Amino acid sequence: MPTRRKILMTGGASLLLLGSGLGGYVGTRSIARAQEPWQRAGQSFGDPRLDALAYAILAPNPHNRQPWLVRLEAEDSFSLFCDLDKRLPETDPPNRQITIGLGAFLELFRQAAAEKGFRADITPFPDGEPQPVLDDRPVAHVSLVADPATRPDPLFATTLERRSIKEAYAARAIDDQTLSQLLELAGTGNDGSGQSFLTSGESEMVDSLRNLTWRAWQVEYDVPRTHRESVDLMRIGAGEINASPDGIDMSGPMMEAMYLGGIISREKLSEKGSTVYNSGIDMYREILEQTRNYGWLVSAGNSRTDQLMSGMNWVRINQAATKLGLAMHPVSQILQEFPEMADLYREFHARVAVEEPARVQGLFRLGYGPVAPPSPRWPLESRLVDA
Template identity: 55%
Template sequence: MITRRALLLTGGASLAVLGGAGTYVLSKDIDPARAPWEAASRGFGDIRLDAAAYAILAPNPHNRQPWAIELKGEDRLVLTCDLDRLLPETDPPNRQITIGLGAFLELLRQAASEKGYEARITPFPEGEPYPLLDERPIAEVVFTRAKVRRDPLFGEALARRTLRDNFSSKPVSPEVLEKLRALAFDGAPDWAGAAPGRFAWSVEEERVEALKALCREGWLAETSAPAPHAESTKLTRIGASEVNANPDGISLTGPMMEAMQLTGLLSREKMDEKGSLAHQGTLNFYNGLIDSAAAFGWLTSPANTRADQLQAGADWLRLNLAATRLGLGFHPLSQVLQEFPEMAPHYERCHAMLGISAPARVQGLFRFGYAAFPEPAPRWPLQSRLIAL
């Protein structure tokens, strides 16, 4: 699997020089890191764990999986943020991390309802943590056996993917995007305590091209900013062994990645070295993803409280599940929404281009198109996310 910072580099020569090692390279896989996707469908015999087994599969920034889960009594679950999993350089105000926690809670709620339980979510029972997340709970959840409406999107939970590949030339029609909106939001529950957000899109050629240019500029700004780029590089797992040992962060796997690592063409140091094949390949690959966008969509919120961010996470997950239902490729382009100093002009231009002004906020920018769905992303097992009592 080649994920967010994957490299578009020619690997044929690298494979050739490996000789006998080639068989070893081609045989490696990351099935152990994907095991939580299969485990979710088996269950654990406790509704809280059964629901959490799905919730840990939610999308989240840099795949940091920041959830810390504590079971209390017989029917409660408390979600806190693992503060060791923040992204202080690319996400200084912890906004993106909070969005990921909102996606977790929405998928938790859906999984509970599928088994005939209401998951009553109380966000921030001890107050919203500002300016940074802290040890206070993100949410307390009480599970009650009840006659509840099953969420029609939950059927896509194990098929949901974030597509980090070039999209085909097939256009995305306005009708498909309107159907996407309806599937995601018509009748959606409101548990975050925030005003409803808004989803808008464009397939208009001039606007799509302008957004592509903006995203390329944002991507270059991130890779050119030393501290944010170093943060991403540090979290890159190269090859199956690294991914299986640490199934989070940015995964680069597959025969080409293994070969390039073994021949010294690919390393975290090379990715940090401007002008290197690895650094330039990273730039080229991601620019190709941006340029293949057939349509853009964006999520906005009326304000930017922690509750708004949780709501954005729930909306994000629902959009991703609805896109899966429609066979539509879904990929966030988050760079221009990041809040470190070097990104400020691109952040402001994005909001101006989309007609969003304070206190409203763009919470997510996505490209849409068509491509084959990949295998699931790595995940830490549920047991590793539980707080020991």
């Protein structure tokens, strides 16, 4: 799907007919309530697990589904579960991307705990790895241990500024020195996980990846059921976003006015050939045309534990990019495992010379982008479940 924060200006002229009263009304609409978890992180909740979990819930995750559920146990531990209602059955049938999001959650928890001198002992899938999809078994068991040897992670300071920037980037490449710094800061490939992060700004490779990512985006957009999955998860306007602070937020005064004025709706977003449907195509084409660097995260295998480790590395790459003033945006449509994407999936892996059992777990645009606001989040207490 295209950036959700860019204005669909094709409907802008019609807004002149809506009158100044509506303009005054939409100017009061705010999603600040849905962004409150970003403000609450850093506050004391009276329990070091909760203090660290307040950062963990800010992790990147597919379609902002926030699939984590936490069951506190004893005085110093918890089990992490997947909220099975948050999966993406059309675009992520094996729940691989959802598992990656859960790995990012665990990494931010680990970093936040380390800030307070706690070591997070993480046991992935203590009751076995669920296949072919996730089930109600725990994704991980985590214990906190006070450990004087635990040191803060230098990337943690970026946690509240980390974003996925889904806008067009400046039309300039990242220099080799900065890319080397990115790889060093992220530390991927030096952690014993069997994973590596590669980047390219070489024109032939970038042109090839730009073409592949564009074709893959078109497939997801053109297949009715995969497109509809995204449209159904859109939260259009402050009312919807504050009521359900997950999914794909479409906010801002112009978007609010267009929604209230009937210019944009889920039906029109789903209707092939409609103005807003075609605008999405134009916007995403512009986004990709400005891309001058790509990066991809590779794992040696594709077990559930590999996927969790990929999520841990994913968020570290995002944090490292933030520290260097770089923007990062996952363009992972080509990695989705539904039938219509299979040919492009194989073509992409051949292009980057990754053969089974290895696989690419994440593909990213890298560059220089605008500042973006934080994404909506469910409050921490809503993610806790009873024992």
